[in-house]
Amino acid sequence: MNYIGRFAPSPSGLLHFGSLTAAIASYLDAKHHQGKWLIRIEDIDPPREMPGASEAILKQLENFALLPDEAPVYQSHRLQVYQQQIDNWLKSGNAYPCNCTRKRLKTLKHIYNGACKNAQLPTEGNAIRFCNTTSKVDFNDRIIGHVSLKRDHAEQDFIIKRKDGLIAYQLAVVLDDIAQNITHIVRGADLLDTTIWQQALYKALNAKYSPQYAHLPLAYAADGRKLSKQNGAKAISAEQNKQLTFHALQHLQQSPPDKLANWDVKAQLQWAIEHWDLTKIAR
Numbered sequence: 001m002n003y004i005g006r007f008a009p010s011p012s013g014l015l016h017f018g019s020l021t022a023a024i025a026s027y028l029d030a031k032h033h034q035g036k037w038l039i040r041i042e043d044i045d046p047p048r049e050m051p052g053a054s055e056a057i058l059k060q061l062e063n064f065a066l067l068p069d070e071a072p073v074y075q076s077h078r079l080q081v082y083q084q085q086i087d088n089w090l091k092s093g094n095a096y097p098c099n100c101t102r103k104r105l106k107t108l109k110h111i112y113n114g115a116c117k118n119a120q121l122p123t124e125g126n127a128i129r130f131c132n133t134t135s136k137v138d139f140n141d142r143i144i145g146h147v148s149l150k151r152d153h154a155e156q157d158f159i160i161k162r163k164d165g166l167i168a169y170q171l172a173v174v175l176d177d178i179a180q181n182i183t184h185i186v187r188g189a190d191l192l193d194t195t196i197w198q199q200a201l202y203k204a205l206n207a208k209y210s211p212q213y214a215h216l217p218l219a220y221a222a223d224g225r226k227l228s229k230q231n232g233a234k235a236i237s238a239e240q241n242k243q244l245t246f247h248a249l250q251h252l253q254q255s256p257p258d259k260l261a262n263w264d265v266k267a268q269l270q271w272a273i274e275h276w277d278l279t280k281i282a283r
Contacts, residue, residue: 001209003035005184007066008173010042011053015060016233018188018219021248025216026186027066028252028269032276035184039068040176043076044167063238064245065265073180075172082167082175085205086128086160094204095160097126112156128161130171134200142214144283147192154196170194174201182211189215217282219251241265253280 007023009015015023030037039061041054058072089095098116105112116129132155138148160171177185192215202210236244245265249256249272260268 001183003030003033003183004038004181005030005035005186006038006040006177006180006182007061008040008042008176008187009057010045010048011050011057012045012048013050013053014056014235016235017244017248018233020060020064020236020244021219021251022186022188022216023061023066024064024245024248024269024272025214025252028272028276029184029186029214029278031269031273033184036069037066038070038180038182039072040180041072041074041076042169042172043074044079044082044169044172046166060236060238064236064241065269073176075167075176078172078176078179079167081179082161082172085171085175086167089130089160089204090123090128094131095128096131096157097121097123098129098157098159099126099163111152112158114157117157125163127159127163129157130160130197130201130204132157132197132200134196134203136196136199139195139199139213141192141195142212142278143281144189144192144215147195149193149196153193158197170197170201174198174205177211178202178205178207183209184214185211186214186216188218190218191215214278216252242268245269253282255280 005026007026009019027037039058041057043049043054054074061067086095096117099121100112100115112129134155137151137154138146141147158170159168162168195213199210242261242263242265245268246256246261249260249268254272254275254277256272260271
């Protein structure tokens, strides 16, 4: 099987150091294995999107010599594909409407209990949940090793379309990864506990295989908060591309030699491709 990896940013803001590290790690893992590296823009949440962010993100990646092997895919161009799958599952009984509020879910400690499964609710104005029949609660991660999740989390029926009509991340990402033949996914550890749901979708979609996952340690600010767009993390700049690339390699524990800090980003990436070792990254 030929390696195909991807980086899938959301245009809710510009790339910061944490997202740059994930982009570099996914790029290096693909290139070290003589594979393809793709970019997907996950633009299916318009209320949260920053105007012009999609184009700006692609420019940021270009400034760090992170160029995809194919033209970027935009999730906003695939809404009909997602909706068709939801409609199919609603007809077959593999999905159903849910009108549970956030307040109600909070009382359940955000572990959905199937309250709406047999309620015969209208689809209009309600969220849509996937009938999760998985009994699988664990998987193997290329960095962390064996991951076992709580059964009540793993087995709950999760949302595939939000109450506001927007497609949920879980469904879109799996349909896209299947369509792009993604074999390996390298991403932040904040997405670790959703992996089991995505594997359930691969099974329900009769996919030929489920990708291999590697979840990276997150980057944190000096005050201890995770670097994120929501936390106002500073956007990466082209003027600091050499310094930030070097720091990303250090964060990924690749032991770059000090001299590398003065090399241009293409040269740094080439060194890192040749010396890439996923086993160095802390679990």
